[in-house]
Amino acid sequence: MDKLLQSVKKILQDKPLDPIQWFVLYQSWLGKTYGEMAEVSGYGNNYIKEVGSELWQDLSIALGERITKKNLHLALNKHLQDEIDNQKNQIQEKFGKESNLEMISPDFFSASKIEFPSGPVALNSPFYINRPSLEELVCNEVLQPGCLIRLKAPRKMGKSSLLNRMIAYAKEQDYQTVYLDFQEADRDIFVSLDKFLRWFCVNVSRQLNLLPCVDDFWDIEMGSKVSCKIYFEAYLLQYIDDNPVVLALNEVHRIFEYPNIAQDFLPMLRFWHEQAKQDRTWQKLRMVVVHTTEIYIPLKLNQSPFNVGITITLPPFTLKQVQSLALRYGLNWAGNSEGAKRLAPLQAMVGGHPYLVSLAFYHLCQEGMTLEVLLETASTPVGIYGQHLRELLTLLQKEPELMSAMEQVIATDEKVELNAIAAYKLESMGLVQLNGNQASAMCELYRLYFSQQFGKQNNANVYREFTS
Known part of the structure; x- marks a missing residue:
């Protein structure tokens, strides 16, 4: 909230907030209604609304765009990110594009709103740690006709965050993208291969803004796999123009629990990938398979999609990456060799696990505890983990x-x-x-x-x- 106040002070400059305006701003940021504010403050509901209306008007004039109670989070976060981008550009102009920005400006990202670590890291978040060789490899590979990319790592290691960046890059190339998360499928979808492949085709169709017409291509006598192949070949890949389509399949390990489906679906993906070597239609399809573990269902070597294409395993953070993330959380003490020594026990405790490291820095930057106390209590029920x-x-x-x-x-x-x-x-x-x-x-x-x-x-x- 201190960072919020500082940001608003900069925006309004010579028009400081009085206590009631600060109260309305703070409560609005927390999502409270005007009625709830009136109830806890003792002020009338209409008066609180007037204060809020004036405040949003002042912010709108200062920022040059309409600010309301509803879009407050979005507008201020965008303003903060613009400030970060401007500072980044200034640093790059002064020191050159190859400069180590984290080491030049230890509190470079400290102005950003710090959210509790949960789920994939947003595309515009300063808390995403680039692993240049991985990002570059994935983005280069997705440009290859008919490619098959496999992203593998345990839970919460950053697979979805990397996948989202690859999808964003593909969109920049004017590729069409389809994202399927197998965790979203109902359990009864997995009762048979036929039902699963129909679900698969319908979902891909809708994401490509095409009318699903599975029944027109499904033939019981030819079987589900051949019908699915024909549906892609004669319908989906024909109607998407000449631009490639990236098919991103997340949480694929869920299929491993259903051998009757995995033993047909996974070899089918491999066959599609191999078709691209000789068929231009299939070269439009770029597949990305994301999973947490190696497949533990018996497959013949020449059927598995996991020994073709390119495999990318996400490693834990190095000490240098842990140090970089600490600086982005505003922990300026981490910016030198002594800071690296203090962080080494944390890296050893959590094995460089991205989520566990982020969780530690989130708590440390709230100034509620020291690193030493965090480590002492880490494995106990009262610790942050x-x-x-x-x-x-x-x-x-x-x-x-x-x-x-x-x-x-x-x-x-x-x-x-x-x-x-x-x-x-x-x-x-x-x-x-x-x-x-x-x-x-x-x-x-x-x-x-x-x-x-x-x-x-x-x-x-x-x-x-x-x-x-």
């Missing part, structure tokens, strides 16, 4: 075989051989890192927390046996 850790524990408790596998991993400092399905499911959750089927805890945070939880569980079991 308490809810995240409880969610993971709940997921494990729903699948006893995964709970047992995780216990084996935590019980030793050595790598543990697990069966393939358990290993890949734990990797998908981000709990372990794999070398083949050999697993070890992804980071010290998980090792400490689950050691404590399994210890409590074992003690409770011993007590029950003793008292029974």
